Amino acid sequence: MSNYFFTDEGSDKKVFKEQIQKTLDVLEQTYDTPKCYKGALPEEVKKEITSIDVLPDEGMGFDKALNVLKEKVLPYMVFPPSKTYMAHLHSPALSEGVVSELIIGAYNQSMDSWDQGPAATNVEIHVINKLCSLFGFNNGDGAITSGGSQSNLTALFLARDAKLADLGFDAKHNALGDWSKKLVCYTSEISHFSFDKASHLLGLGYNAVRHVKTDSCYRMDINDLRNKVETDIKNGLVPFAVVATVGTTDFGSIDPLVEIHKICSEYGMYMHSDAAYGSALIMSSKYKNRISGIEYSDSITIDFHKMFLLPISCSAIIVKNKNYLDPLSFRAVYLNREEEEELGYENLVSKGLQTTRRFDSLKVLFSFMVRGAKGFDEIISKSVENAEYLYEKLKNDSDFETFNKPEISAVIFRYVGSSSDLNNLNKNIRHALMHMCGIFIGETETEGKTTLKTTLLNPRTEKKDLDELVCKIKEFANKNV
Numbered sequence: 001m002s003n004y005f006f007t008d009e010g011s012d013k014k015v016f017k018e019q020i021q022k023t024l025d026v027l028e029q030t031y032d033t034p035k036c037y038k039g040a041l042p043e044e045v046k047k048e049i050t051s052i053d054v055l056p057d058e059g060m061g062f063d064k065a066l067n068v069l070k071e072k073v074l075p076y077m078v079f080p081p082s083k084t085y086m087a088h089l090h091s092p093a094l095s096e097g098v099v100s101e102l103i104i105g106a107y108n109q110s111m112d113s114w115d116q117g118p119a120a121t122n123v124e125i126h127v128i129n130k131l132c133s134l135f136g137f138n139n140g141d142g143a144i145t146s147g148g149s150q151s152n153l154t155a156l157f158l159a160r161d162a163k164l165a166d167l168g169f170d171a172k173h174n175a176l177g178d179w180s181k182k183l184v185c186y187t188s189e190i191s192h193f194s195f196d197k198a199s200h201l202l203g204l205g206y207n208a209v210r211h212v213k214t215d216s217c218y219r220m221d222i223n224d225l226r227n228k229v230e231t232d233i234k235n236g237l238v239p240f241a242v243v244a245t246v247g248t249t250d251f252g253s254i255d256p257l258v259e260i261h262k263i264c265s266e267y268g269m270y271m272h273s274d275a276a277y278g279s280a281l282i283m284s285s286k287y288k289n290r291i292s293g294i295e296y297s298d299s300i301t302i303d304f305h306k307m308f309l310l311p312i313s314c315s316a317i318i319v320k321n322k323n324y325l326d327p328l329s330f331r332a333v334y335l336n337r338e339e340e341e342e343l344g345y346e347n348l349v350s351k352g353l354q355t356t357r358r359f360d361s362l363k364v365l366f367s368f369m370v371r372g373a374k375g376f377d378e379i380i381s382k383s384v385e386n387a388e389y390l391y392e393k394l395k396n397d398s399d400f401e402t403f404n405k406p407e408i409s410a411v412i413f414r415y416v417g418s419s420s421d422l423n424n425l426n427k428n429i430r431h432a433l434m435h436m437c438g439i440f441i442g443e444t445e446t447e448g449k450t451t452l453k454t455t456l457l458n459p460r461t462e463k464k465d466l467d468e469l470v471c472k473i474k475e476f477a478n479k480n481v
């Protein structure tokens with residue numbers, strides 16, 4: 001029988017330590033290639049995983065179960081720290097972030113009330129205050145969330161209720177009625193799908209999200225935004241928010257923040273910046289000016305599990321004005337009694353959508369302290385420089401077509417050497433790289449064409465690694481795989 005917990009008792013501590021050591025040994029043995037994947041095909045992975053008896057009658061104990069993981073699960077993982085892993089906005093996890101996960105798990109604090117995490121509550125508040133000051137919010141507030149999608153849902157919810165409150169309607173206690181047919185918001189045609197989902201969840205539906213055209217640099221077209229807002233107003237609708245994307249998922253393009261802010265002020269709309277990707281530029285002394293104007297937003301989504309390289313999950317929503325969080329407040333007699341809060345027991349349950357919530361702010365605190373502003377400056381600037389290098393290289397090679405001059409670290413391209421079916425050729429190149437070389441790049445569709453994509457996040461990646469990628473692509477293309 002395994003022990004139950006890590007406790008104050010010596011025997012529990014000893015068993016826990018041994019378990020950690022054995023786990024480290026297994027990690028060391030299974031992480032044994034510079035490639036990001038060992039090449040198994042989907043059916044092979046499925047076969048191994050489904051051969052596991054999920055709930056045996058008699059437990060097999062720690063050692064045997066760990067061995068099953070070692071044989072059947074870990075060999076089919078991808079290794080995000082590998083230099084050949086560049087498909088998605090899915091980052092390697094900084095080692096102090098992984099160590100934080102151990103602390104988070106061992107202490108298992110929860111963020112909903114002070115008595116479930118006295119230090120944790122204060123760490124989160126302290127971290128949120130730092131984020132607010134980094135982004136120029138002097139009277140700001142916010143919360144750590146599970147990811148950009150949740151941060152965006154929260155933002156759209158706050159924006160909707162702020163607008164309705166301005167119009168004298170209490171959306172907390174009343175059904176939306178006719179408002180559900182009138183409220184509309186705006187985001188670019190290449191913004192993240194979480195806003196469509198959020199609008200659906202908020203009772204407004206996909207149709208309430210107006211998809212504004214983008215210009216030749218994949219940024220929101222301000223004239224189209226203005227036209228759409230004016231048309232909607234003429235038709236008796238109520239525009240309540242504009243969502244600027246600060247780093248689109250595919251291109252890393254950044255919407256014109258200052259102009260969007262002007263239009264928001266003019267028409268009384270809330271401005272949210274979805275900076276899940278691009279928020280990290282705030283740490284780069286060389287590139288932070290690319291997101292200037294973000295301080296005009298009413299709220300900002302920040303993902304720490306993307307460019308900041310912290311383990312999943314870790315995101316934040318910050319708001320310019322503390323009062324924006326009012327729609328989230330709720331009194332539960334068993335959690336956040338008013339008289340307790342007057343005594344200084346702060347309960348964060350009133351700042352987010354979740355109740356029980358992980359102590360993810362520890363990862364931010366720890367890694368910020370470990371590396372400092374300079375350490376993050378290096379990490380983020382390096383990825384942007386790598387993207388610039390790869391883009392220039394591809395642009396100057398007639399075998400490739402490029403689309404976006406990267407503003408952050410995503411590069412979209414496609415192979416255009418000889419083939420009658422370029423879409424298929426590019427798809428095949430990606431599959432060949434994945435299963436024959438353990439190199440992962442992304443595939444997407446750009447202007448109706450199948451394109452390839454690299455999202456560079458790894459500070460270990462050097463120019464020669466990018467040269468090698470281009471070589472491999474040409475090699476496969478020439479074999480016409």
Ligand SMILES: *Cc1c(COP(=O)(O)O)cnc(C)c1O
Pocket residue numbers: 089146147148149150152192194245247248249274275276277303315
């Ligand atoms: C990744 C991403 C999201 C979604 O964030 P998750 O953390 O994956 O939920 C939202 N917006 C943009 C621009 C993104 O790149």
